[in-house]
Amino acid sequence: MQIYYHKIIATALFCGLFSGTINAEATDIKNGDSSTLFSTVVNPRIPSKVTFAGQTVDLDRVDLFERLDRELTSMAYTHGNTLLTIKRANRYFPKLIPILKKNGVPEDLIYLACIESTLNPRAYSPAKAAGLWQFIPSTGKEYGLEVNEFVDERYHPEKATQAACRYLKNALAKYGNWESVAASYNAGMARISKELDAQKSKSAYDLYLNDETSRYIFRLIAMKLIMENPKAYGYRISSDQLHTPVRTTTVEVNGPVEDWTAWAKSHGISYLTLRDFNPWIRAKSLPNKTGKTYRVEIPLADDMLRSTSKTHVYNPAWVVD
CATH class of the missing domain: 3.10.350 (Membrane-bound Lytic Murein Transglycosylase D; Chain A)
Structure with missing residues (x-):
């Protein structure tokens, strides 16, 4: 019983102190002084124009500016996933980007994999999409991947990248621009083709689509902006924090x-x-x-230990040292 009363007294004291803290903070805010309560929040700077897959996108248009603002602001402050993507890129970009280049796909399309899976080769979605490029089973098979209970090449980084290149080039032949290709990667070619025809448009930038697909191309651009210069968005990563390539x-x-x-x-x-x-x-x-x-x-055994593996930084802009 004595312990019970001690708990009541302790709870009362805590509540009183907590209440006093809240009242003090409320008074500070009322008086216009919140400098000691919150960290400074900096809005990411939105450029006047960006380049994606060789095409310049002028952001003078209000809707384009605000759509990028939404994605860049959201992604810059999604620290965990963005940090992991940058660190994993040090391992996967050296493998995947040469495949894109060999197949005539712009390097910027690597950001599809970044936003689809955060470069987790074992990623699996509720829609049964799998791997770095998040193929569903039927699309994976359509573009040459073996998918069964014993082997699933959607999880094979290199083979899945080759399949992604086949899809992307097929879509480019249909649409003629990479933003519509990217939109089709999210919504499917049938849907984007239907909307381009119905809305008398040639570019996905000008389409009225569901929220997810409308945001998709700007998520790609936002990821590109951050990964080209993480330090500009407050990220501080040292070279030994990157995921090292393993031979x-x-x-x-x-x-x-x-x-x-x-x-x-x-x-x-x-x-x-x-x-x-x-x-x-x-x-x-x-x-x-x-x-x-x-x-x-x-x-290789040496590469499986941090003490004996060789540090390699794919992009010096990613690190502060």
């Missing part, structure tokens, strides 16, 4: 694998490491009745 050796598998765990152990790695570096493996076995050749990545 691998490749082992070809052209037959069935009864047990991937045993296979991994026989190649000097754990099953965890096997799945981390080959997220396209989706089960503990591989029937492979057709004798297809799969390339399995095995990480």
Whole structure:
């Protein structure tokens, strides 16, 4: 019983102190002095024009300015996801951007993967979209990816990027501009084609669409602006905080694998490491009745330790040191 009364007294004292603090803060605000209560919030500067995929977008138009303002403000202060995307980019941009270039896709389209998955190769959405580029199963298969219970190449960073290039080039042939291509990546080609025809327009910038798709192209631009110069938006990242690239050796598998765990152990790695570096493996076995050749990545031991791996900064603008 004594303990009970002590709790009541402690609660009363706390409430009194808390109430006093609130009253004091309310008085400060009423008197116009909130400098000690809140951190300074800086609105991101919106440029007069931006360039995306080689095209200059003039933001003198009120609606375009405000649409970018919304996305840049939101993304700049979504610290966790934005930070992770920048740090992961140090590992994935060196692999993915050369694939875009080889296929004639502008480098800026890499920001599709950034906003789709925050560059998490194991990303999976409620709509059953998977991987860095967030393909749903039917679209993945349509653009050449194997998708089944044993192998799902939507989770294969390089193969999924190649499939994304095929989609993007197909869409460009249809629309002739990258903003409409980007909108179609979000809403589907059928929807964007229908709206372009119905609204007598040639560009997704001029379309009235659902909120998510209307925002999509400006999310890409906002991500580009931040990742080109994170320091301008308050991000302070040191080189040792970036996710380092990990070199691998490749082992070809052209037959069935009864047990991937045993296979991994026989190649000097754990099953965890096997799945981390080959997220396209989706089960503990591989029937492979057709004798297809799969390339399995095995990480180099030195690169698996921070103390022995080599620091590599893909873009010096990302770091402060």
